[in-house]
Amino acid sequence: MHELSITQSILNIAVSSAQKEHAKKVNKITIVLGEMTDFIPQYIQEYYNIVSKGTIAENAELVFKKAPAIARCLDCGHDTHLKDYKFICENCASQNLKIISGKEFFVETIDID
Numbered sequence: 308m309h310e311l312s313i314t315q316s317i318l319n320i321a322v323s324s325a326q327k328e329h330a331k332k333v334n335k336i337t338i339v340l341g342e343m344t345d346f347i348p349q350y351i352q353e354y355y356n357i358v359s360k361g362t363i364a365e366n367a368e369l370v371f372k373k374a375p376a377i378a379r380c381l382d383c384g385h386d387t388h389l390k391d392y393k394f395i396c397e398n399c400a401s402q403n404l405k406i407i408s409g410k411e412f413f414v415e416t417i418d419i420d
């Protein structure tokens with residue numbers, strides 16, 4: 308389960324930034340998750356509840372924001388929202404595409420007290 312290591316890094320980021328701010332508690336962590344990643348938010352939350360025990364980020368709420376899978380056509384410049392793993396420009400049917408969004412995974416904001 309590769310969610311476990313990613314969950315550990317989310318926790319590390321939350322704890323270290325909370326400590327930097329001298330916070331007592333982490334309330335909420337907002338995570339941006341690209342549509343093209345295969346992480347399952349439910350697993351991340353379950354792992355989080357385990358690894359965060361006893362830390363100042365224990366019981367924080369994890370909020371996942373989905374980043375759409377967008378590819379830019381290198382032939383016509385059109386941006387296509389990729390669906391069903393079809394890697395094709397919806398404007399000109401070119402397959403000469405560059406992914407510009409959808410692979411991201413990062414902690415966007417951390418709410419602390």
Ligand SMILES: [Zn+2]
Pocket residue numbers: 380381382383384385396397398399400401
């Ligand atoms: Zn195109």
